[in-house]
Amino acid sequence: MKRILIIEDEVTIAELQRDYLEINGFSVDIQQQGDIGLQQAKKEKYDLIILDLMLPRMDGFEICKEIRKEQDIPILMISAKKEDVDKIRGLGLGADDYITKPFSPGELVARVKAHLARYERLSGNNKGEKEEIKVRGLTIDKSSRRVYMNEKEVTLTTKEFDLLTFLASNPNRVYTKEELFDKVWGMDSIGDIATVTVHIRKLREKIELVPSNPQYIHTIWGVGYRFEI
Numbered sequence: 001m002k003r004i005l006i007i008e009d010e011v012t013i014a015e016l017q018r019d020y021l022e023i024n025g026f027s028v029d030i031q032q033q034g035d036i037g038l039q040q041a042k043k044e045k046y047d048l049i050i051l052d053l054m055l056p057r058m059d060g061f062e063i064c065k066e067i068r069k070e071q072d073i074p075i076l077m078i079s080a081k082k083e084d085v086d087k088i089r090g091l092g093l094g095a096d097d098y099i100t101k102p103f104s105p106g107e108l109v110a111r112v113k114a115h116l117a118r119y120e121r122l123s124g125n126n127k128g129e130k131e132e133i134k135v136r137g138l139t140i141d142k143s144s145r146r147v148y149m150n151e152k153e154v155t156l157t158t159k160e161f162d163l164l165t166f167l168a169s170n171p172n173r174v175y176t177k178e179e180l181f182d183k184v185w186g187m188d189s190i191g192d193i194a195t196v197t198v199h200i201r202k203l204r205e206k207i208e209l210v211p212s213n214p215q216y217i218h219t220i221w222g223v224g225y226r227f228e229i
């Protein structure tokens with residue numbers, strides 16, 4: 001059973017979310033204090049976190065940042081103000097999605113399911129999928145989500161890893177930015193296709209010997225990108 005942590009100080013909202021999620025087969029814990037919520041998120045093994053922005057003692061921005069230092073599970077931010085959405089985007093906290101209050105519980109459940117499914121797909125939990133990809137000096141270990149360049153570990157963000165893994169798992173195929181955004185970030189996610197360009201550039205800086213003359217991720221002008229093996 002998938003485990004979800006709700007960090008939300010408004011009890012009625014938290015309980016409504018919990019009830020709907022439980023009906024849908026999830027196991028749910030609630031924490032009302034920001035700092036205690038963070039502690040619990042770090043201590044327990046959750047599959048997804050629903051995080052309110054305005055919380056006592058520690059806000060959702062700070063909590064998201066702290067969780068991201070250690071875990072790459074999906075985080076759904078809940079905000080009461082439309083203005084916060086820009087802030088969530090701008091800070092690049094690594095939140096996977098956001099929902100503004102008020103929202104329907106059905107919408108929440110749908111988003112939760114979509115993010116869990118995508119996370120599983122991208123982290124290679126599917127049966128029969130190869131756990132390790134080796135291309136010349138590059139090694140991608142899907143199970144531990146680590147990347148090595150000539151035996152030396154390369155630190156990637158969650159989305160950089162997801163993007164690289166997706167491309168390397170489907171080599172020699174050209175993908176448009178739209179396709180990549182859809183596959184890696186998902187339709188409802190924060191950001192737009194410019195995000196793809198930014199992530200490709202950062203990936204190249206990290207894995208390519210000469211980023212301007214890449215040997216792994218090639219630009220196909222006017223079409224998109226291709227990972228070459």
Ligand code: CA
Nearest residue numbers: 009052054055
């Ligand atoms: Ca709140």
